[in-house]
Each structure stands twice: as C-alpha cells, then as structure tokens.
Amino acid sequence: MAKRFWAQLIEMDEEIAAASIPGVTDHESAADALVTDFVGAMGGEITQGAVRVWIDGGGPEKVYDWTAEFDMPEGFDGDDDEDIEVEGEIVLIERV
Numbered sequence: 001m002a003k004r005f006w007a008q009l010i011e012m013d014e015e016i017a018a019a020s021i022p023g024v025t026d027h028e029s030a031a032d033a034l035v036t037d038f039v040g041a042m043g044g045e046i047t048q049g050a051v052r053v054w055i056d057g058g059g060p061e062k063v064y065d066w067t068a069e070f071d072m073p074e075g076f077d078g079d080d081d082e083d084i085e086v087e088g089e090i091v092l093i094e095r096v
Helices: 027-041
Strands: 005-010 019-021 048-055 062-071 087-094
Touching: 005 027, 019 027, 027 048, 027 062, 027 087
Parallel strands: none
Antiparallel strands: 005 019, 005 048, 048 062, 062 087
C-alpha cells in the first residue's frame, strides 16, 4: 500500500487546513507540491513561510521553511496591467 502524505502550511496569520498530497513519494515532494499550489493561488503575494509534512497513519514528521524566488521578465516595470509570465523557484530548507 502506498504511503499517503499530508501537508499543512503553518505559522500563518490564519490556520490553513491540512491537505492530502497525491502522487508524491517523500516529504520534500509533498512540501513542494503544497507550497507551489499555494504560491500560485496567492499570485505570488506570499513568498515565505513554513510547511509541516507527515505520513498518514504514523511515521516521521518533517517541517520545512520555504521561500519563493521569482525572476521577472526583462523590461517589466511593475506598472503594467498586462499579464506576464513569471518564472519561479520554491526553496525548501528542512528544520532539524
């Protein structure tokens, strides 16, 4: 039976419900998937935080600090109302 990973954004102003993360095989992949979805849904407004990941039914729990780093396209001045394509990277650092 495959492990089911759960992840929850923590240390936020409001409590965020935990979510089951399908199709991942380890804690870091689960953290990355949840944070990527969250940052996309927030439109890049929140760029750092923490995420807690665990396996359904027991097993080790891990906590990662995360940051979202974006590269803006050349020539973008920030005043444009047009949609732009931004490249980004999620950086996870495991707390020990």
